[in-house]
Amino acid sequence: MAKIKPFKAVRPTRDKVALVSSKSYETYPEDELNAKLAFNPFTFLHVVNPGYKYHKQDVTGEQRFKLVHNRYLEFKENEVFTEEETPSLYVYQKITNSHSFSGIIAATSTEDYHNDVIKIHERTLRKRELLFENYLKNTGFNAEPVLLTYPENTTVKSIIDKYKTQRAEYEFTSNDKDLHLLWVVKDQDDINALTNAFEQIDTLYIADGHHRTTSSCILAKNLAKENPNHNGTEDYNFFMSYLLSDDQLSIYEFNRFIKDLNGLSPDEFLMELDAYFRIENRGQELYKPKEKHHFSMYLKGEFYALYLRKSAYEFTDELSELDAEILFKTVLKPILGIDDIRNDSKIIYSQNKSDGLELKTKVDSGDFKVSFGMLPTSIDEIKTIVDKGLVMPPKTTYIEPKLRSALTIYEILK
Structure with a gap:
């Protein structure tokens, strides 16, 4: 039984989402990264590359992680980001020149990982696990979902298809010519139908994001030990995932x-x-x-x-x-x-x-x-x-x- 949970996403305002969202920081060549930092004050790259503000590119370790948290707070204070009013799920579609992907963004359970409901196919490096666990503890957020896959489910597909007929909250094309669309699932009946559908799925497979998953689980265990009132419902017991049926993956x-x-x-x-x-x-x-x-x-x-x-x-x-x-x-x-x-x-x-x-x-x-x-x-x-x-x-x-x-x-x- 796989557990998914709606959450109050912090996300870009509709008018700025195309400027804010970015590819993973590590994928940018240095010249492209510097150009985006120089000419786009709204790019999320300013959050994950906080030293740029002080003309210091060599900020590392815990100092960098704390600065990431500070830049994130600035984006919230400047209303580049807004927080969802009610816990929601999200339908996200990405369309490239050769494929279309449609799935659900949700919070997924670290307990499912420990109970082998969420399964790995690749080993992780302990050094990177601990580094990213420290990053999560200092920054306090997931900004890029783990990619999880599951066998095609008719209930999930029908709800996704229903939202795709409606006007999207986000619709924009990125510089790599991919089209991105996002719908907010606030309706409680739809949320219940999706959570119940995933409860009928025995296994979720990590397609991409092994280190992020493992690091989230390490953090959850450590925070549980530090919290005398731990009850398993705390936000740190979950991590953000994009759930996509396995027939849509491109390998x-x-x-x-x-x-x-x-x-x-x-x-x-x-x-x-x-x-x-x-x-x-x-x-x-x-x-x-x-x-x-x-x-x-x-x-x-x-x-x-x-x-x-x-x-x-x-x-x-x-x-x-x-x-x-x-x-x-x-x-x-x-x-x-x-x-x-x-x-x-x-x-x-x-x-x-x-x-x-x-x-x-x-x-x-x-x-x-x-x-x-x-x-x-x-x-x-x-x-x-x-x-x-x-x-x-x-x-x-x-x-x-x-x-x-x-x-x-x-x-x-x-």
């Missing part, structure tokens, strides 16, 4: 780029690969896999197709059948000497939403010796692995939609 693969061949020459490397793969040299032909257990590789100016020799590899569980895991067990670890694929500086990852030409250009630049591509992981593979209690390797999936910051804000601490 892309990550390419792998390796900086050296672990002391091997290209010919020696190919000979090592031969133990696990049938290898075809495709020359300058851009090869993209069309089946599971097939891989593309670019090495020394040429593309290769790699087909797994199943007689040389043992499938022991659902995780072992995942292409990212196969590549790690047959190539990255035994041949290239990469044991820690999360932290080893010899490997980088890049999401692949285009034609795969990046496999060639990054290697041709001289920064990398070899690159690998594979098929995207399906939602069914993700759910099967998660339901078995297994965890996928890092950078296995690049999942869309990517969500904007500050369309709605959930205050953890007031």
